[in-house]
Amino acid sequence: MSLLEPALDPVPAAAPARPLTPQREALLRALDARTPGHSLPAPLYTDPDLHQAELELLWQRQWVFVGTSAEVPEPGDYVTLDIGRASVMVLRDDDEQVRAFHNVCRHRGARLVTEDKGSVGNIVCGYHRWTYSTDGRLVHAPQLGPDIDPACLSLLSVHVREIEGLLFVCLAADPPDDVEDVARVIAPYFAPHHLGSAKVAAQIDLVEDGNWKLTMENNRECYHCDGHPDLLCTFFQTWGLAEHQVPDRMRASHERFLLADAELAQRCAAQGLPYPTISDLVDRPLGFRVERSPMDAAGESFSRDGTRLVQRTLGDVDGFRMGRLGLHAQPNLWLHVCADHAVTFAVFPVGVDKTLVRTTWLVDADAVEGVDYDVDALTEVWRHTNEEDAAFVALAQRGVSDPAYVPGPYTETEAQVDAFVSWYAARIREEIVR
Amino acid sequence: MSLLEPALDPVPAAAPARPLTPQREALLRALDARTPGHSLPAPLYTDPDLHQAELELLWQRQWVFVGTSAEVPEPGDYVTLDIGRASVMVLRDDDEQVRAFHNVCRHRGARLVTEDKGSVGNIVCGYHRWTYSTDGRLVHAPQLGPDIDPACLSLLSVHVREIEGLLFVCLAADPPDDVEDVARVIAPYFAPHHLGSAKVAAQIDLVEDGNWKLTMENNRECYHCDGHPDLLCTFFQTWGLAEHQVPDRMRASHERFLLADAELAQRCAAQGLPYPTISDLVDRPLGFRVERSPMDAAGESFSRDGTRLVQRTLGDVDGFRMGRLGLHAQPNLWLHVCADHAVTFAVFPVGVDKTLVRTTWLVDADAVEGVDYDVDALTEVWRHTNEEDAAFVALAQRGVSDPAYVPGPYTETEAQVDAFVSWYAARIREEIVR
């Protein structure tokens, strides 16, 4: 080729990346500033713009736990949940299918239902009485002009997936499909416990004064468990530690754990219940950890002496000394299933520094309040523990908001916290370039 | 001209547009995203930056209704109003002229008067006692240096225009002059009712949890009037509908309307009162609609049976069965004048999602409370109706704030809502390029 000939581009230029919004660029810069093994840079906990970008890039794209099918037992029953500024209505339709819709009228956008839960025949907008059937079709809209097709004005639906009574929704048009893989793995653990046919014994909403990630991080370690005297009656404080990490002062407790663990493994084997911990926290969209674990003292339930709180078993288990089946799923779920009851924790961001924790206690559908269980006693340990955790999260939020905050190192006991923030960083990075 | 000659620009290039601020550009983009015949895109109801741009481009440029001259009957009487963050003081000066000033001291900017209404001799700043006469001149400022000219420190005045007792202000340096055209058209409708010499019987401020446009839109249709049981005792629900749009279930009411309308037209003709509806909502700065309309039941006033609420007529009308004279003016006024009283509604933005609705009831200056009227009875229907409307507006604000909100189609009954948003879009577009 002579110098006089016009040059042709030898290779096509790379497709230009779409320019990021300033918010997303700031989010990426904050992630770039992260040191692995350390807590996150401050803006990820405190900046309202980054929080907004996170709502779009994570909460509107991942599978989010919203409750259990026990909360919508009958056709027309619904619950509503706020995921950021999005309100989602989860209801059982007239064909007994669980569906989810955006809680917004297709006319001029009024909020459709304003209660946290309830029951409806049709879904009727309170403003101009537009009426939708439980499958979302617009069935009544007075004086609609001739050029407006009601068929185009159905409620906007939201993906919903039930796994053994656990309900997840995804606001994305194209949800991550790994929910199916996760379902295959965890369903055998949950099937015997019949969460889908349980009933709600109690539900408490608590708003914590901190970013939702601090709430999740706090849940992923027992390094702070000295602050949970009630919980420690039955919860082994060495949870999450490798053998060599167990400190001397916990040695006696750990010996009890080892014995109880071996015994529980046997009991599960005898009943055909899967036992091994499966943990896949970082690399998949629906990062999760499922585990069975013994409990201390009587080993049955979250009471102070470890004895049962409900006099009927929940599901198909043999005896009450079954420890707990635990599930952690990212971004927003943890739960425990004992032989007598289950307790689920769902986390929803309310603002950059406000987080809703909804705790729900499930018991066998035939258990009778006042006879088989007492609500105060059933809920006591986790009510106390939640309040203590809320105080910890508030302390953390106040500190990371200080200009002098420098991300600090996780200790050996905080490996799952590190896994959670690594999952978070990976998900944001994946989604930001889509 | 040969091809070799250098080309001259044959026409001068268009003057380069000033670059828009990011806020104004975002406002324009939101307007560009609007589908005619549909509710507005979400950011126009929810984005604080767009709200700020709107305050500058609309509320600080258009004529805004602030009350009636009945509220400032005597020299020194004043009312203050917040238009966004601007506080305007409307007062009657010592020469009985109504004037308006920015409620800000010329010294170091202190707020001058802090009450909603009151009466003053001079206007005295509470901070350092700078004193202004009622025509705005600085008449006392102790220890002012010799190089400071008090004549340059008069209060900053605001344009004010009275139309038959209705007071409008404009914050712009060069107000739109179509207020004169509007005055010419509507003055003959209002002159007989003597609003200028009425007295205030009651005034109620209500803050709605919604954007001010939702408040105005809500007022422009009776599609939601099933939610106003009290109002429907006298207000024909077919208001705003063309003959062919009247639904079957309203047919009986509509027959009553047709009879009452014909009768009222005759009564007005007999008294020389103009009757035809004049509507010019979209194309002019001070978009308006003036109309006379019969009322249902006894046809006299906003009571449950339609009978008068005040035992004296307001102004120069013959008998009480005069239906109502209605005026809607954009951006922020609607009102009704019955034979016995008038009720005005002024709308002021408090924030992007907060709106003040000030409702004022006017009666004849010689009417005696407790004798000629009872305040509770006089205000009941509109108190209830306002509360109902506030709930509708709050529903709408919550829904349009949801990321899933999609602007929906107006029905045939919502033509005036469409006119209002079209007016809004046109005004913003006009002003944004000035």
Next chain:
Amino acid sequence: MSLLEPALDPVPAAAPARPLTPQREALLRALDARTPGHSLPAPLYTDPDLHQAELELLWQRQWVFVGTSAEVPEPGDYVTLDIGRASVMVLRDDDEQVRAFHNVCRHRGARLVTEDKGSVGNIVCGYHRWTYSTDGRLVHAPQLGPDIDPACLSLLSVHVREIEGLLFVCLAADPPDDVEDVARVIAPYFAPHHLGSAKVAAQIDLVEDGNWKLTMENNRECYHCDGHPDLLCTFFQTWGLAEHQVPDRMRASHERFLLADAELAQRCAAQGLPYPTISDLVDRPLGFRVERSPMDAAGESFSRDGTRLVQRTLGDVDGFRMGRLGLHAQPNLWLHVCADHAVTFAVFPVGVDKTLVRTTWLVDADAVEGVDYDVDALTEVWRHTNEEDAAFVALAQRGVSDPAYVPGPYTETEAQVDAFVSWYAARIREEIVR
């Protein structure tokens, strides 16, 4: 050097200025818009972004008054202060040294102490029990991994400087060194008064609804003192005026001042107390004014008749008729020392339109409450005066937030206000280019 030789840069190119953040550029633009001799442009009082930039450029770089050593008399005693979003813990360590730390745990950033004041043995984080000695070293952190060096995890320290019992901190890594010059000048004024060994008789926090600069400006003039009837019992209203500026109505008071001033000068000379006013408000980082001044009536203290409020002298003075020693230091301090007590005022920004004023009354350490003094009586005049000032500041904040606000001229009596805003502008300009 031939033209063919590669050129060497003959002089180093000027270091390219770092581009300013948009916030800092906006701050600079607002300062550019300032007219000398006038109040500041509105955004400097109202814009949250500019406030944030100001926190970084002024409050995190200048010496800030935080209290007196009387507030931390014993080892382990501490107070915490919020400077913007930074919380600073000032404590006396085990070696009786006053130290200051950022109140943030080095682990995951939790707030360390949450009380305004208290006493500790070690500093223990409430989250995971990380424990620091009073000199800031991390002395206990369970299960810290082997690759984490506790020596690198001491509390982040803050510079602290005590001048005769007055405590100043500086959040900058390299504090302005003129604090030493100021200390040399003012220490002789304060030494006789023994503030360092006083005790706290009362402390009151008041949050004013205005920008902190309005709080400081308000303090720098007595032009508004007609609004302080209690204070004027003893405070000469002509404070800050030159002889020719004294208005006729204050002539009688001024004659009393001149006599009292001459007498006080003599008394001070007799006791070897420095008397001349020294004012260096604009040109140095720690702008200050120190002065002795007589008080009206009995001339002893801030009571209504000017008589002493405490029956013991504070420090080494001869008799009670000592008027007041005043200090103003920028950005955030003013104080008065009478023979019987001292009262200090510390100003901290809470938000762009919220400011904390902390008032502290100090008396001799051996004075006994109920015997030597009554707290209500001791604090009365300044409690009233502070409330009045808070109302003035709120009026000013409301007005400068109005789009119609135009900076107005300072009168002859407001020279020190002008000095303060000039200092402010100079400091920001200096720091913005560093």
